[in-house]
Amino acid sequence: MDPLKQLFTEKSQALGKEIKDILKEHGDKQVDTVSLDQVYGGMRDITCMIWEPSLLDSEEGIRFRGYSIPELREKLPRAPKGTEPLPEGLFWLMLVGEIPTKDQVKWLTENWVRRANVPEHVFRAIDALPIETHPMTQLSVGVMAMQNTSVFAQRYTSGMNKTEYWDATYEDTMYLIARLPRVAAYIYRRVYCKGEQTLPDISLDWGGNFAHMLGFEDAGFKEYMRLFLTIHADHEGGNASAHTTHLVGSTLSDPYLALSAAFNALAGPLHGLANQEVIRWIQKMVDTLGTSKPTREQIADYVKSTLASGRVIPGYGHAVLRKPDPRFMAQRQFAEDHIPDNDLVKIVWKIFDVVPPILTSLGKVKNPWPNVDAHSGALLMHYGLKEHNYYTVLFAVSRALGVLAAQCWARALSLPLERPKSVTTQWVREFLEKGD
Ligand code: HAX
Numbered sequence: 097m098d099p100l101k102q103l104f105t106e107k108s109q110a111l112g113k114e115i116k117d118i119l120k121e122h123g124d125k126q127v128d129t130v131s132l133d134q135v136y137g138g139m140r141d142i143t144c145m146i147w148e149p150s151l152l153d154s155e156e157g158i159r160f161r162g163y164s165i166p167e168l169r170e171k172l173p174r175a176p177k178g179t180e181p182l183p184e185g186l187f188w189l190m191l192v193g194e195i196p197t198k199d200q201v202k203w204l205t206e207n208w209v210r211r212a213n214v215p216e217h218v219f220r221a222i223d224a225l226p227i228e229t230h231p232m233t234q235l236s237v238g239v240m241a242m243q244n245t246s247v248f249a250q251r252y253t254s255g256m257n258k259t260e261y262w263d264a265t266y267e268d269t270m271y272l273i274a275r276l277p278r279v280a281a282y283i284y285r286r287v288y289c290k291g292e293q294t295l296p297d298i299s300l301d302w303g304g305n306f307a308h309m310l311g312f313e314d315a316g317f318k319e320y321m322r323l324f325l326t327i328h329a330d331h332e333g334g335n336a337s338a339h340t341t342h343l344v345g346s347t348l349s350d351p352y353l354a355l356s357a358a359f360n361a362l363a364g365p366l367h368g369l370a371n372q373e374v375i376r377w378i379q380k381m382v383d384t385l386g387t388s389k390p391t392r393e394q395i396a397d398y399v400k401s402t403l404a405s406g407r408v409i410p411g412y413g414h415a416v417l418r419k420p421d422p423r424f425m426a427q428r429q430f431a432e433d434h435i436p437d438n439d440l441v442k443i444v445w446k447i448f449d450v451v452p453p454i455l456t457s458l459g460k461v462k463n464p465w466p467n468v469d470a471h472s473g474a475l476l477m478h479y480g481l482k483e484h485n486y487y488t489v490l491f492a493v494s495r496a497l498g499v500l501a502a503q504c505w506a507r508a509l510s511l512p513l514e515r516p517k518s519v520t521t522q523w524v525r526e527f528l529e530k531g532d
Pocket of ligand 1: 335365366367368369370403407408409410411412413414415416455460461462463467468469
């Protein structure tokens with residue numbers, strides 16, 4: 097080990113141990129209005145941000161402008177003969193707080209079609225990356241490459257009045273959402289389909305056209321995409337991708353810069369990348385056990401071996417939720433309605449029976465239940481989208497709806513630069529020495 101690394105190892109291990117001891121004794125001590133546990137603990141449960149599109153309840157799950165996922169599935173406009181909501185309707189709802197009519201959703205679909213043209217240099221920027229570059233990295237680069245078209249950046253340079261920030265943010269938001277499926281589909285076809293691109297079908301809705309550009313014409317897949325793109329759109333403001341958008345945007349970075357940063361946060365395995373990790377983990381289990389129909393006992397043993405090797409069970413647990421995620425349950429219901437006999441889906445359901453008691457028995461996991469990422473892979477595999485590395489890109493396209501709706505509000509309400517206070521452990525030592 098090099099001398100600097102050696103020194104860092106010693107210092108970090110010592111400080112890590114000291115912090116553990118400090119928190120054991122003083123974790124509930126208040127620093128201003130928060131406890132030391134919260135200072136060290138990733139800011140859990142600190143209410144400190146305004147986020148208009150959605151609100152998360154730890155027991156009940158997400159509500160978008162007051163509507164639960166089952167309510168959205170009932171009330172939002174659908175595609176002709178469709179059973180699932182159109183994500184356009186959810187964007188409308190998140191932005192203005194009203195369930196849109198069919199005509200309003202039609203207007204939005206058509207407006208996004210008109211804004212969907214992606215400048216050629218964006219594709220060239222993506223083409224410059226090695227083909228094995230992770231699709232999320234390619235997506236982030238694609239968004240960054242479009243930044244030269246930012247209305248916000250251009251108007252700001254020309255001396256925009258602060259009362260007009262929201263208008264420029266709205267324009268960028270609409271262009272970005274319109275273009276994202278084209279960029280995302282380009283990456284899919286580039287990496288997995290020998291670069292043979294599928295042209296957009298402008299008669300289709302936003303989600304249906306995305307499925308079409310990916311190369312999938314199955315009506316069931318298109319419906320699943322509409323559901324997927326709706327339920328992944330937002331999860332209030334504190335999750336890493338949403339918070340990143342908010343933080344970066346609060347410096348008046350334009351929406352392209354903020355969204356690209358959000359995608360980099362979403363690409364972490366504790367966040368959006370978990371959907372790829374779940375299906376990888378399941379496939380490894382199937383390969384290891386040598387059966388596509390494992391018993392609950394076999395799954396339990398595999399779960400325990402994963403935990404024993406110091407890894408998490410992907411798709412389980414949540415920083416806020418304390419019950420099964422309604423986004424998991426909506427996908428489970430979709431699978432029950434459409435593909436109840438699929439082997440992978442059945443494994444996902446068995447894992448749902450097996451994992452919670454095992455995680456609970458560890459005594460430290462606050463939420464042993466499945467989250468949104470536990471189910472999507474099995475459904476995508478069924479419909480033939482088998483490239484796991486791509487799954488988080490689907491999540492990203494959806495997440496853009498919520499975080500950009502929130503950006504419009506942040507600029508309309510002139511929400512300020514975000515700047516929380518940090519302290520050092522030396523500061524904590526002195527604070528504790530001073531006592532009350
Ligand atoms: N498997 C094993 N251990 C888990 C676990 C899981 N699924 N979930 C939590 N734990 C562990 C934590 O690693 C932590 O252990 P240490 O004290 O040894 O560090 C302990 O239980 C307490 O964690 P927690 O308070 O219950 O959970 P956090 O708020 O710290 O973390 C996570 C929430 C989602 C990151 C966590 O549950 C996890 O790692 N889950 C697996 C990855 C995953 O599915 N991520 C997607 C989450 C949803 C999402 O954002 N989707 O995009």
